[in-house]
Amino acid sequence: MKILSVVGARPQFVKLAPIHSATLAAGVEHVIVHTGQHYDPMLSDIFFEDLGIGVPDVHLGVGSGSHGVQTGAMLAALDAVFDEHRPDWVLVYGDTNSTVAAALSAVKMHIPVAHLEAGLRSFNRRMPEEHNRVITDHAADLLLAPTQVAVEHLAHEGLAERTVLVGDVMTDVLYVTRDKVAAAPSRLLAELGLTAGSYYLSTIHRAENTDDPARLLEIVKGLAELDKPVVLLAHPRVVAKAATHGIELTQGSLIAHPPLAYPDLIAAALASAGIVTDSGGLQKEAFLLRVPCTTVRTETEWVETVELKWNVLANSAEEIATAVTRPRPPETHAAPYGDGDAATRAVQTLLSKRVTG
Numbered sequence: 595m596k597i598l599s600v601v602g603a604r605p606q607f608v609k610l611a612p613i614h615s616a617t618l619a620a621g622v623e624h625v626i627v628h629t630g631q632h633y634d635p636m637l638s639d640i641f642f643e644d645l646g647i648g649v650p651d652v653h654l655g656v657g658s659g660s661h662g663v664q665t666g667a668m669l670a671a672l673d674a675v676f677d678e679h680r681p682d683w684v685l686v687y688g689d690t691n692s693t694v695a696a697a698l699s700a701v702k703m704h705i706p707v708a709h710l711e712a713g714l715r716s717f718n719r720r721m722p723e724e725h726n727r728v729i730t731d732h733a734a735d736l737l738l739a740p741t742q743v744a745v746e747h748l749a750h751e752g753l754a755e756r757t758v759l760v761g762d763v764m765t766d767v768l769y770v771t772r773d774k775v776a777a778a779p780s781r782l783l784a785e786l787g788l789t790a791g792s793y794y795l796s797t798i799h800r801a802e803n804t805d806d807p808a809r810l811l812e813i814v815k816g817l818a819e820l821d822k823p824v825v826l827l828a829h830p831r832v833v834a835k836a837a838t839h840g841i842e843l844t845q846g847s848l849i850a851h852p853p854l855a856y857p858d859l860i861a862a863a864l865a866s867a868g869i870v871t872d873s874g875g876l877q878k879e880a881f882l883l884r885v886p887c888t889t890v891r892t893e894t895e896w897v898e899t900v901e902l903k904w905n906v907l908a909n910s911a912e913e914i915a916t917a918v919t920r921p922r923p924p925e926t927h928a929a930p931y932g933d934g935d936a937a938t939r940a941v942q943t944l945l946s947k948r949v950t951g
């Protein structure tokens with residue numbers, strides 16, 4: 595059995611780590627293909643090093659570009675890779691341009707495709723990720739769903755027969771990392787002279803929050819006016835857009851800081867008073883670490899975090915201020931994202947399911 599994983603963007607490297615360990619444990623051959631969508635060392639190499647993944651077997655070096663250019667370059671390059679390796683499964687992750695390119699390329703070559711993190715929906719058709727995930731789910735042969743809600747979305751779209759609930763692999767990697775960093779204080783505290791519980795941690799990178807200058811300014815203003823320092827772990831996209839629009843990212847309470855490695859991010863999140871983000875992964879990580887989260891979006895795919903009151907959607911500066919200062923949410927033992935064993939279940943499912951064609 596040979597599984598070929600295609601990854602390209604930061605959150606996919608995090609999801610790859612537990613899958614890679616599970617393939618090793620199961621004695622399965624695992625080929626890792628990096629599209630090159632993310633290439634800055636702090637968005638790419640550091641994850642492979644810290645999470646013990648080793649180095650990718652193939653690197654396509656596609657880099658940045660418009661959606662069409664980037665996705666097209668991946669499609670063009672993947673044919674030869676799939677042809678050379680002829681895997682039993684191509685495994686694609688999440689909802690980026692790397693995900694949809696790999697799914698399309700594989701189905702056109704009649705190679706079975708499995709989609710990890712299948713069935714998420716925002717129902718916001720302005721998001722590039724929404725199209726990527728819908729197209730990928732409908733193309734794929736096997737849908738590895740992280741939650742019961744995702745299973746239900748897939749059933750509504752007529753995809754129940756291809757769906758298996760495995761849990762969320764981000765829970766697997768988060769629990770392992772949380773236990774590793776538990777004893778050591780976050781490096782961010784020493785660097786910025788902060789104490790535990792005295793700051794908020796923030797990430798903002800989505801196109802719908804960064805591309806429109808008025809929208810970005812509203813968010814920056816909202817963060818700059820908060821009652822505690824806000825450390826903004828600034829993705830290159832927000833840095834570039836802020837520079838283009840002449841928006842200062844360090845102002846008032848707001849302190850712009852380069853992105854962190856995964857263990858440092860988890861340590862910094864654990865020590866924070868709250869998280870303000872538009873990242874899907876960080877919303878879930880906040881919930882799993884029981885740190886209150888404010889999500890700067892009009893909707894979320896991770897509805898469980900909102901239903902359990904650990905996450906609040908906020909868009910205007912005023913809504914953000916109200917949300918971050920709300921009382922601590924009610925304690926809960928709910929585990930909508932699984933028990934930390936999703937990657938093993940995903941690999942076992944791949945081993946047990948054979949697709950003909």
Ligand code: UD1
Nearest residue numbers: 603604605631632633634637658659690691722723830831
């Ligand atoms: C991509 C995903 C998004 C995911 C995010 C995680 C798509 C459509 N979007 O968004 O779903 O949440 O990754 O981070 O696939 N850049 C660099 N260095 C890099 C990579 C990008 O400077 O290593 C800059 C470039 O200016 C580039 C911009 O960031 O044009 C956007 O990068 P891109 O990969 O297109 O999308 P992300 O915003 O990272």
